[in-house]
Each structure stands twice: as structure tokens, then as C-alpha cells.
Amino acid sequence: MLQLVYSLFIAFTLSPLWPLGQNPLPGDPFIIVNKTSNEVAFIDDNQVQTVLPAATGKEEKLTPEGLFTFTVKAKEPYYRKKEIKGGDPANPLGTRWLGFDALNTDGRIYGIHGTNNPESIGKYVSNGCIRLQNAAVESLFDKVPIGSKILITSTEKSFEQLGKDYGAIK
Numbered sequence: 196m197l198q199l200v201y202s203l204f205i206a207f208t209l210s211p212l213w214p215l216g217q218n219p220l221p222g223d224p225f226i227i228v229n230k231t232s233n234e235v236a237f238i239d240d241n242q243v244q245t246v247l248p249a250a251t252g253k254e255e256k257l258t259p260e261g262l263f264t265f266t267v268k269a270k271e272p273y274y275r276k277k278e279i280k281g282g283d284p285a286n287p288l289g290t291r292w293l294g295f296d297a298l299n300t301d302g303r304i305y306g307i308h309g310t311n312n313p314e315s316i317g318k319y320v321s322n323g324c325i326r327l328q329n330a331a332v333e334s335l336f337d338k339v340p341i342g343s344k345i346l347i348t349s350t351e352k353s354f355e356q357l358g359k360d361y362g363a364i365k
């Protein structure tokens with residue numbers, strides 16, 4: 196029995212999914228969502244590459260705060276709640292889904308996604324996800340690999356300072 200426990204411990208700690216050491220490392224892709232300004236920053240190569248307007252939770256508690264990991268990526272995501280196929284103009288998830296593991300979920304509950312309601316961007320309207328214009332989420336999709344980190348916060352700090360605080364910028 197002890198051998199089995201030891202084997203499982205080794206397997207999980209040496210797994211490529213296990214976050215060993217500092218994460219993100221300086222220069223790694225890193226996303227920061229600031230609920231105070233309803234903006235999303237993409238950090239890569241030790242600098243803020245872009246800042247995008249976003250929509251977040253209609254109530255402050257709906258969009259969870261913390262440091263999370265992207266675990267799911269989907270093109271033309273299926274909207275399970277109302278059984279709307281990807282690519283359907285009625286699909287509120289837009290053209291891309293970048294799901295993360297907030298509140299012990301599997302990346303299929305919370306995410307950054309596009310929208311079929313572009314007028315909602317910049318507002319507090321979602322049920323917890325972060326909405327971007329479809330073109331904006333498409334621009335991030337290939338740049339954010341599974342395992343990348345996302346920080347969601349409410350702060351007056353700059354994205355540059357947050358990137359330094361969390362190790363994504365030297």
C-alpha cells in the first residue's frame with residue numbers, strides 16, 4: 196500500500212500538468228483581468244502586449260478573483276445551458292472559449308469568451324465569465340496555451356505592476 200501511495204505521489208508531482216516552481220515565469224504568456232476597469236491585459240515576452248475592453252459579472256462576486264489556470268480551449272464553443280451549437284448567431288459565447296479552473300471547476304464553467312452582444316463590452320453584465328469582442332478573443336486564442344495563468348482582481352494597480360508582482364515581467 197505504501198508503495199502505491201509513493202508511486203501516485205511521484206506521478207502527480209512529476210506530471211507536466213503539475214505547476215513546479217514559479218508560475219508564470221518571466222516572459223510566459225499571462226492574462227490579467229481587472230474588474231475595476233473591465234479590462235484584460237495580455238502579457239508576453241516581459242511586457243504588456245495589449246489591453247482589451249471586457250465585460251465582467253453583473254454582481255462583483257460573480258466573477259471570481261484569484262490566480263487560476265487555463266484548462267480548456269474551444270473554437271466555436273457549444274453553449275450547454277441552452278443547447279446552442281457553436282457558430283450559431285444566437286450563441287452568447289461567441290467564437291472562442293478559454294476556460295479556467297476557478298472555484299475548483301474544470302474550465303467549462305468560467306472562461307474568457309467572445310459574445311453575440313458586442314454592446315455589452317465594458318459593462319458589468321455577465322454571470323461570471325469575462326466577455327471580449329470576438330476579434331479580441333480570437334487574437335488571444337492561439338497565444339494562450341493550456342496551462343497559462345490568469346489573474347482576476349479588482350485593483351488600482353497598473354497591469355505592468357501586477358505583471359511584476361506575479362512574476363510575468365522581470
